[in-house]
Amino acid sequence: MNPPALAHLSDCYIKPQHTIEEASRPYYLSAWDLVMLSMHYIQKGLLFTKPPPEEDFKVVDFLEKLKHSLSLTLVHFYPLAGRLATSKADDPDSSYVVYVDCNNSPGARFIHAAIDMTMADILTPTYVPLVVQSFFDHDRSLNHDGHVKSLLSVQVTELIDGIFVGCSMNHCLGDGASFWHFLNTWSEIFQAQGGNNNFSVSRRPVMESWFPEGYGPILSLPYTHPDQFLARYEAPPLKERMFHFSSESIAKLKAKANAESNTDKISSFQSLSALVWRCITRARHLPHDQTTNCRMAANNRSRLNPPLSPEYFGNCVQGVRAGFTTAGELLDHNLGWAAWMLHQGVADQDEKRVREWLDWWLKAHFIYQLGPMFDPDHSVMIGSSPRFNKYGIEFGLGKAVALRSGYANKFSGKVSAYPGHEGGGSVDLEICLPPEIMAALESDKEFMDAVSL
Template sequence: MNPLTVTPISECFIKPKHIVDEAKQPYYLAPWDLVMLSVQYIQKGLLFAKPPKTENQQGFKIMDFLEDLKQSLSLTLVHFYPLAGRLATSKSENPPSYVVFVDCNNSPGARFTYATVDLTTSDVLSPTYVPLVVQSFFDHDRALNHDGHTKSLLTIQVTELTDGIFIGCSINHSIVDGSSFWHFFNMWSEIFQGKGDDVSISRPPVLNRWFPDGHGPALSLPFTHHDQFLSPFEAPLLKERMFHFSSESIARLKAKANAESNTNKISSFQSLSALVWRCITRARNLPHDQVTCCRMAINNRSRLNPPLSPDYFGNSIQALKAGVSTAGELLEQNLGWAAWQLHQAVVSHSDENAREFLNLWLKSRFIYQIGKLFDPHSVMMGSSPRFNKYGNEFGLGKALALRSGYAHKFSGKASAYPGHEGGGSIELEICLSPDEMTALESDKEFMDVVSPSDKELMSG
């Protein structure tokens, strides 16, 4: 048997422990949700070590563990009931109308799968580059969000390694953004640890979808068939590597960016994003006059007026074009210059900017296409080191590492995670072409900031 083959063992569907009245009505999607229909699922997961055997214990029992996960998931879905539904569409030909919503009544529920693989946690963590087998730790490989008409909106895949457990979570990106993804994961962990039968949660999701004034809830798209707006995306040949930045290294980088800009306002993440933008641009050896930009995923919840709750469940994000420059100017200027551009774009993104995007969308309704959204000369900073990712425990202690699936991988994509040790440390998952990755690894400006314990941390 090929040790890199993930073997499916079982699957089932999980419904909410009980049905709330709200789940009996159509659950409509807002503009920031609908634009995601041709994008892929969010796929993030945590790798845990199996508990060590002791003389007084029979050891870890996978079937008991799976049952506990299923029971707690069923309780969690009471609060997050849209994740147990399926997409549905009502449409008409004249005029063209295509209304997508979540149907929570005609669905088998969320999918739960169990698989095994003949690998150790070290086999996953010790290689310099993330092994391709990790993509098999997630369901809905290459699926588009529109596929949620026939596929589950949420799948939990538990993959058992010889000495570890990987819990991979795939959620439809038309239903959640990163904030809502980790909100769900956090509450599932909270319920699992509570071991109760009817568990309340510390942060109930705000499920009422937010719509611009005078619009909604049934927003129509100007199509009659999904072939008119769906565009499958195949990632090019990439190398994917986790780079670790200690809290001390991040602090020095932030101090440098602020000193060079004669300010104290530039954040740690803006400083790191500027570094990534500069160094990947250099690694690509772009022509002096080639335009390049740095995009950042920005959360609109707090920027709207009045603001949305931090626990608003759904999409409330935009890919902000935070920095734009020619390759020559970006590299001739210093880190502080680039970081100040990003800082200004972030702080000036307001209720007015968010509503301007929505007004334009309402006048001419479109669907994001990954292949067209990001150009090969730019950088996209995704996810966030602020999300509570290592706080998720399922009776196995703190996770060893975070990893992601196939979705949304292209050259220049960087996803930010909190460092394993906390304290302001950050891990970046960077995807580049093989030649670009080799050049980045030889870039002194970049590697001087990467923690020297990078490889040691990745190996355990």
């Protein structure tokens, strides 16, 4: 039976509560920002329990408070209210530059929607229902589409007994750290606004884009038309499932990986990632000599010298190819062997490596594309992070019941890591695989023995 249709009830745009001088100038994008032009928006959201009738909760009042606090938040994160713009010289053979125009825009989009479903309809099925993708705006949009679409879009979807707040943010504006920094700040302002429009946030974002010495801003891309670097990737039919790993289960994996490698340096997350890489590779039944790799998202803020602020707003992340081997070699060795390879890959991501990538990009000016970049048939990409404060976002509704994401940036072998709802070092992994490979993973004893129910 098909799920009920989503109804859009209202749609408006939100601008910053007041303008600041910085917003009058072009907001130039860094190398790590520009490389994202052909990727999807970030789409993450939180499911909250709707307050009971006796609390006299009125959705209309809640929405107005959300809008007001969003306008205050956008004062600090002002580029999110802008649009992308391209400045190109008259010479048709010359290159052009993409930047953010913070003035020529109606603002961030805000949508109120409703659907005749319960939270149980979303949370009970083994696999994440496809209807969840409709809880996000900008479905399948590329970041380059931010020339004509809002750079930030919030969709508040009412369920019968719940409220889903889905946020779509242009990935050229920021990475996961920046995305959750924005949402945490918005929640903080929502909780404390009380009519005080001058509320001082606890983690003020650093909005000045970072460039290597002598290279900023980047005013020249070697293209004459976006068709030269844009590619719209359509994923095959995928099953998407949330797997929970308790802190106790992860501690066992870490102890096993370190014992097998005769070390104490392998982290909990590297141990868990090695398990996922090995088990997905086994589920795929790849030829013995087929190459496979595991990429892990690495935050470069602390890897630069001097380091960037943790509050730096923008992209400062790289998908590090932490492990590279053949399917046969990966499965012939134990968990510790794979985990040590991932540990070394992450440890090698130092300032020298970061600078080498930047030098390479400044010469080649390439743009990431989903299919060619990630080798979705043979490899694994582990993104997001369980370290981000995702359950601290409340909007006056208490702690969220669950995290979910949209269609964006998904392919076979894409894994997103979230903190477990109970905290304490637990982790939820959102794994996307074709149906037959997902079924094989669910029958994998090594993997399912580590999963916590």
